[in-house]
Amino acid sequence: MHIMTEPLDRYDQQILTILQKQGRLSNQELAEAIRLSPSPTLRRVRQLEENGLIDGYVALLNAKKLGLTLMAFIGISMDKHTSERFTTLESTLTQYPEVLECHLITGQSADYLLKVIVKDMDAYQQLLLQKLTRIEGVTGVHTSFVMNSPIKTTALPVNG
Numbered sequence: 001m002h003i004m005t006e007p008l009d010r011y012d013q014q015i016l017t018i019l020q021k022q023g024r025l026s027n028q029e030l031a032e033a034i035r036l037s038p039s040p041t042l043r044r045v046r047q048l049e050e051n052g053l054i055d056g057y058v059a060l061l062n063a064k065k066l067g068l069t070l071m072a073f074i075g076i077s078m079d080k081h082t083s084e085r086f087t088t089l090e091s092t093l094t095q096y097p098e099v100l101e102c103h104l105i106t107g108q109s110a111d112y113l114l115k116v117i118v119k120d121m122d123a124y125q126q127l128l129l130q131k132l133t134r135i136e137g138v139t140g141v142h143t144s145f146v147m148n149s150p151i152k153t154t155a156l157p158v159n160g
Helices: 010-021 027-034 039-048 083-093 121-134
Strands: 070-078 101-106 112-118 138-145
Touching: 010 027, 010 101, 010 138, 027 039, 027 083, 039 112, 070 121, 083 101
Parallel strands: none
Antiparallel strands: 070 112, 070 138, 101 112
């Protein structure tokens, strides 16, 4: 992993901010938005990609239109805090498309916090009983269901 040592200038900050919200902008449109000519804009974008500041480009899908209406945060407790247990859990979870995020955490009774999305309560129950509780080392599962998401973004704060 490459860590930036130099601060980003205002053009790079603008590029990163805009591309996080509108990743399909053409180079011409991006150049106009930051008030720079297309050639240096393209060079800057390529440099940001090469430096690893831009990991990739994705399409953000509408979960509700895909029938995915139940989101939850799940705390998972483990029986042992060993690298083998953690590796087993993490590699198993990568096989479950319902798991959107997985975080090893501190300060809670859980060892991991998952963000998951499923169709409905039946799908959640299947995920819980057929998958999560069957992973070796899992001793506890505690779920909080999302009622509303007043703030929802994928954009990182670039200039702060």
